[in-house]
Amino acid sequence: MSSILLVTSSPRGAASHSTRVATELAQKLQAKTPGSAIVKRDLASQPLPHIDADYSSGIYTPVESRSERQQSVVGVSDAIVDELFAADSIVIATGLINFNISSTLKAWVDHIARAGKTFSYGAEGPKGLVTGKKVYIVIASGGVYSSGPAAAFDHAVPYLKTALGFLGMTDVEVIRIEGVAMGPDAEAKAVSSALDLTSDLALAA
Template sequence: MKLLHLDSSVLGPYSVSRDLSADITKKLSAAAGVEVSYRDLAATPVPHLSGLTLAAGMGNYDASNDAATQADLALSGSILEEFLAADVLVIGAGLYNFTIPSQLKAWIDRICVAGKTFRYGANGPEGLCGGKRVIVALARGGIYSSGPAAGFEHGETYLKAVFGFLGITDVEFVIAEGVALGDEAKAAAVSGAKTKIESLKAA
């Protein structure tokens, strides 16, 4: 079984989501036969999708004499193949200005490829990636599960929607929220998230 571990927080050793995603990966990779790949989207960012790369990928631009676009297409291809090969994805993300880090969004733009991970049929879009399992370690500074800020939460909702669009229905979230509301609140949030990690089913 192949597990792809992605981190996207820019906070390095101060990141709650990195701590949690590492714990999730450790738990799931304890089983025999689990092969882990790791990509740090903050340390080595995936470039945002360019118009020329998108046009070339759609067959609307001849990139044969464009070395930069050829290299970007090759990067897109490797990211896509890595995603398609994974049985399980573990993703660490913070909630930045109410949504996911742009580094993670840039990666998502490389895996949402018509004809590869979804297609349009007579009944509308159809996801082609069913059978994968996604576990997201999501850290939120405030409280977004309820209360006045609930409508501003576009991290959990977006990731659930985009992976659902790709046909992935097994999407789990390990959430630590309120981590910016003081040491006591952060400790309680992290402790609760780690308890949930211990209850995750094996890979």
């Protein structure tokens, strides 16, 4: 059965544009593939633990030798990695927060970046092991960062593309909802344009 992993991270709840657009995209992708399932990972309501000493040491400690705390935090990461591998497509939603992704989404990236599991090192350098997946990044911002003078301040999309690409996910589409702080008309237009794009992307999937 096909699986769509929906990762949301906005703290704005029902008011979040990125969550709304990403959810609608996931639903459209699901409708395109009858029998597919949406697996939702809401990082705002259920944040992952940030990596700490037990995690950093636990991932390199044999399972039978891990402390109870190490088993717990590494177990969380293992579940996140399994969820990622099980997905055929991944929809990631975030707001542009202080020019980058949310800290909760960064924690998710930290949990899925696992040497020996999602990437490896060989004679030719690093190799991403999470391949054959389509990724959609839905990002909302108060200003316009896709072009113009503020483009250099967008560290979110370049970072996500780099991190995902390092793990083997290079087929990435970006859906921007930008300029939402520039008045009601601009906000409505930004959301409408993003929703139109999700329809096009779902048809092309």
